[in-house]
Amino acid sequence: MKVRKRMIVLFLLPASILYLVFFLIPAVWAFYFSLFDWSGFAESRTFIGLGNFREILGDDLFWSSFKNTMRILFLGGVVTLGIAFIMTLLFSSKIRGKKFFRAVIFLPNVIATIALTTLWAFIYNPKFGLLTNFFKLLGFEDLSKILWTSQERIFYAMLVAMIWIEVGFMAILLLAGADKIPFDFYDAAKIEGANALQMFIHLTIPLMWDVITIAFVFWSIWALKVFEFPYAFYGIDTPTEIYTVGIYLYIVGFGKRAPIYRLGYATAIGVVLLLFVIVVVVALRRMMRREVYQY
Amino acid sequence: MTATRRSTIPQKLKKWASLTPTYVLLGLWSLFTLFSILWVISSSFKTNRELFTTVWTLPKAFDFSGYITAWTAVKMGQYTLNSVLVVLVSVVIILFLSAPVSYILTRVKFRGSGLILLAFIAGIGIPVQLLYIPLFFILTGFQVINTLWGLGILYVSLSIPFTVFILSGFFASLPVELEEAAIIDGCSDFQVYWKVMLPLASPGLITATIFNFIFLWNEYQIALVFINNPDLRTLSLGLYALSNSMQYSGDWVGLMAGVVIVMVPTIILYIFLSEKMISGITMGSVKS
Numbered sequence: 001m002k003v004r005k006r007m008i009v010l011f012l013l014p015a016s017i018l019y020l021v022f023f024l025i026p027a028v029w030a031f032y033f034s035l036f037d038w039s040g041f042a043e044s045r046t047f048i049g050l051g052n053f054r055e056i057l058g059d060d061l062f063w064s065s066f067k068n069t070m071r072i073l074f075l076g077g078v079v080t081l082g083i084a085f086i087m088t089l090l091f092s093s094k095i096r097g098k099k100f101f102r103a104v105i106f107l108p109n110v111i112a113t114i115a116l117t118t119l120w121a122f123i124y125n126p127k128f129g130l131l132t133n134f135f136k137l138l139g140f141e142d143l144s145k146i147l148w149t150s151q152e153r154i155f156y157a158m159l160v161a162m163i164w165i166e167v168g169f170m171a172i173l174l175l176a177g178a179d180k181i182p183f184d185f186y187d188a189a190k191i192e193g194a195n196a197l198q199m200f201i202h203l204t205i206p207l208m209w210d211v212i213t214i215a216f217v218f219w220s221i222w223a224l225k226v227f228e229f230p231y232a233f234y235g236i237d238t239p240t241e242i243y244t245v246g247i248y249l250y251i252v253g254f255g256k257r258a259p260i261y262r263l264g265y266a267t268a269i270g271v272v273l274l275l276f277v278i279v280v281v282v283a284l285r286r287m288m289r290r291e292v293y294q295y
Numbered sequence: 296m297t298a299t300r301r302s303t304i305p306q307k308l309k310k311w312a313s314l315t316p317t318y319v320l321l322g323l324w325s326l327f328t329l330f331s332i333l334w335v336i337s338s339s340f341k342t343n344r345e346l347f348t349t350v351w352t353l354p355k356a357f358d359f360s361g362y363i364t365a366w367t368a369v370k371m372g373q374y375t376l377n378s379v380l381v382v383l384v385s386v387v388i389i390l391f392l393s394a395p396v397s398y399i400l401t402r403v404k405f406r407g408s409g410l411i412l413l414a415f416i417a418g419i420g421i422p423v424q425l426l427y428i429p430l431f432f433i434l435t436g437f438q439v440i441n442t443l444w445g446l447g448i449l450y451v452s453l454s455i456p457f458t459v460f461i462l463s464g465f466f467a468s469l470p471v472e473l474e475e476a477a478i479i480d481g482c483s484d485f486q487v488y489w490k491v492m493l494p495l496a497s498p499g500l501i502t503a504t505i506f507n508f509i510f511l512w513n514e515y516q517i518a519l520v521f522i523n524n525p526d527l528r529t530l531s532l533g534l535y536a537l538s539n540s541m542q543y544s545g546d547w548v549g550l551m552a553g554v555v556i557v558m559v560p561t562i563i564l565y566i567f568l569s570e571k572m573i574s575g576i577t578m579g580s581v582k583s
Contacts, residue, residue, distance in 0.1 A: 012395070018392065022433065030426065030428070033428055095321075105321075118538055130331075133351065232538065
């Protein structure tokens, strides 16, 4: 028994130390940092209590970034998970080349984000981009002249690209859940006279409820902290139209070409972001709670 | 015989007809993805002039000037070395740290084990941006700020939650009888882990390793924040720098070549290991 205790400690200790020092402690420390007015790494800090949070309330740029993050979370979520569901439904009919399709749909997820933003920059390029040329090829002159990355369109242009990437991940996640359902269940349902859609709604969805919950949670966490794709989507100066909360935090903390170093304020934004993650995940878990069928 | 054949042909036709929309939808989606990627590769061998005038055709002659620009404009060779070093070492260490944790917390029941597991996995929900500034000070304190060591430490610690999440799912799914049999055979606790459970969990270990490799190879956010020295950039961060400078100078071919250099290792890995990767995604998530 003593040996076992020693083993438990030995097995947990190395990872725990790293995880504590470089993950949990900084997370807790951030709450403390967020209470200071603190600009520049060399400057001294002044305690201002909840002052940073009060400033966030009136910060237009924060709220427009927040709105974008919410649009990614909800609009992006509905479309991405919707398409992923349709794909799961399509895959559940016995088709040939299932593995091939599955692998290709997931493919963007293994490619560096900058490679993907570069690809999409070229797709949307107004002069020689793929989209412009595609519409020219089909003879749609009007469509070919549209500037896809204009101020009012750039967010949706970016969202489409992100959906293309994330559908792959979500589809594979859902599909693997659907594949776990034994075939006899479907055979039995077929004998009862159920059609494909009925089977999907009354059989597939309830039986893969736990995987659906995980997909929702993953999506929410991913969407709330998304940084890399929007940050690099439009070259060196990310336009504010596609700022997410994560990007705004980085800009406030480290600046782009001109450093800002508002360390306390940036950390306060991070605290708000974490609170949102917690709220969304807890809400999701409550909403999604229902009896999980054992089979 | 003929009677049955007569009835099956229309049935087959009907089946094909009902599956057509499926093939069309999945086919178009896949076509777009494959075309985009092949198009980037093909563009990287063009000249800039060719790229702007003939978008749809293959390169007339293989022109490697894009690769030469990409390789020399920024230190792609150096960045590749940095990435290989940091990512490979990190991936191995992540596994060495996370496997024991996942094993002990799922297979050896003790007071608080569930809570500790939850604490490890909860890290998935903490936005990395929250940690930027505290980490800046911690890394400075350890004097590893702006070094590959520091970046590696962050890569390891920030990957622990997801890795523990995947691995604990694998360990939890292994049957108890195997452990019991090993103990009866006279294995010590450690031997049970090392000789019995770890090999059994190897599909999970492989999945986690592939995921961590691909994720860390592609990530640039953490490197952007914590690496200032241009010599220490990872390949992905180097590509970010390259894309900024190339989009200014309009050298798209050079940029495409840079993209291909970064993309190829993970795509090759993926071609060989996609089955293992995809099958591993839910193994972890379904069980936890």
